[in-house]
Amino acid sequence: MSTFSAIGDEREIDRDEYTPSVEPQPTWCPGCGDFSVLKALKQALPEVGRTPEETLLCTGIGCSGKLNSYLDTYGFHTIHGRSLPVARAAKLANPDLEVIAAGGDGDGYGIGGNHFVHTARENHDMTYIVFNNEIFGLTKGQTSPTSPKGHKSKTQPSGSAKEPIKPLSMSLNAGASYVARTAAVNPNQAKEIITEAIEHDGFAHVDFLTQCPTWNKDARQYVPYIDVNESDDYEFDKTDRVEAAEMMRETEESLYEGEVLTGRFYVDEDRPSYGEEKQAIGEMPDEPLAERYWDDDYEWERSHDMFLDKHA
Template identity: 75%
Template sequence: MSAFNAIGQNREVDQNEFTPEIEPQATWCPGCGDFGVLKALKGAAAELGLDPEEILLVTGIGCSGKLSSYFESYGFHSIHGRSLPLARGAKLANPKLTVIAAGGDGDGYGIGGNHFMHTARENHDMTYIVFNNEIFGLTKGQTSPTSPKGHKSKTQLEGSAKDPLRPLSMSLSAGASYVARTAAVNPNQAKEIIVEAIQHDGFSHVDFLTQCPTWNKDAKQYVPYVDIQQSEEYDFDITDRREAGHAMYETESALYEGKVLTGRYYKDENRKDYQTEKLDRGSMPDQPIAEQYFDDDHEWKRSYDLLDAHK
């Protein structure tokens, strides 16, 4: 039994199925890197043979938040920095659902940084795409957690005195089991990485470099870029945390020196995801909550039925 009949159909899917009828044309600024995320996500979903009803896309506040309006699937437009806890709850309630969360660098690494850290630590089985344009775009150009040191903005008139956050390194140290960086200027790699991220069992973090031509004109357009898997200069084992950590640190430092490195950085296929850990400990029902609502024979437990467990 499935909570949604579409789950597990295994049919050939055209990416145009992910273009909604209500808002088919995205209204981001011309030249915005967010278009690249949308295109890569549509291509990845179609390549995986996913039906729109098999996917839940949860977004935060910001330019990136409109992704759920421009992508045909189940969607939830959450408040600032809160896409991950909603996505986690949905995945636990209906594990067969493909859950994707998305937000900007301010939304995900700043306002929602606490949720990002703990979702990675718990290794929830979902994909998190962070639109990283090094600026708060929707609110008209304030310094964000990834803005380079010295960057001048409406909130840092004399230039930011803070070092930028290192999202890849933070993700690895927090416990994410798949970490990658791609860019809107590299559409083929972007689609491939999102495919891998969705297929991965565990928390997949994709730092997606998206240029903002309106509010961050001083930023690079993230070209030329170097795919670390295609370059002989960067040879490391993505399953080795220590080697991955060194590669991430080099990548994050190079970005602010004018060199754009992208690719896969870390993958742990042996670690159990959060739901599996809970099931193994008997602290989660074998029948998902979403399916219980569709089961007329299910006996619902009330809080007073559980009181003996606390004696």
């Protein structure tokens, strides 16, 4: 079965289909929050009706990069910070493919920060899950973009002199049309948010708090947590950018004071995705570009021919 013949094939999907037939032994540390991301994805994908053949998972480098070794879908293990450009290209070439990108806080907010900002700005139709444990875990405990000020590590033995970035606010300001935060210690909410993110048409950013019991004991387990959408103490309109921005600011400041706020912070269902915008101005074909590889009769267009015509 190819990716093309599988897309749109409605059938019952069992979450066990996402477990590799020869399941590798996970190398995440016991107690690692990354296990919760894997579990949430295995629960969410069947719920939205996506089969392994309809799904592509692009990962970066780091502990989070091991995710597609444990999830039986199409996978692309990119270099550090580069999961988003690969995911964007795949989605534009085959829009019916369900594309998910994943990376850690160092991978996504540091090394790949530029790609993160511009993917959100352009509102590419994909889900981006960032494993945020406030540390570089795979390389053994260096300060990351989300490490709190004063945090001591191998690279900052006297404590970090820098304020951490605010990923939710950065995502909203860049242009993401779905912004949420969940935590490994809240599996039910994690599944619901991942499901909503996959179903969302546009760039869905999920900041997933994943505790690192080995290299970041300061962050503990991200408990207790509060769901801002269910708590009576927090009232805001998640479809209003101004109210969402204020709620995000409070959330990001509270995290380093010991209060873990999670939930859906911003949702824009009306904004067209990047692919839709490109089709509207005639710069993207209705037929998926990737399908042309399977059409023996297709007469290939070469980009250099188009340039030569313009300058002839």
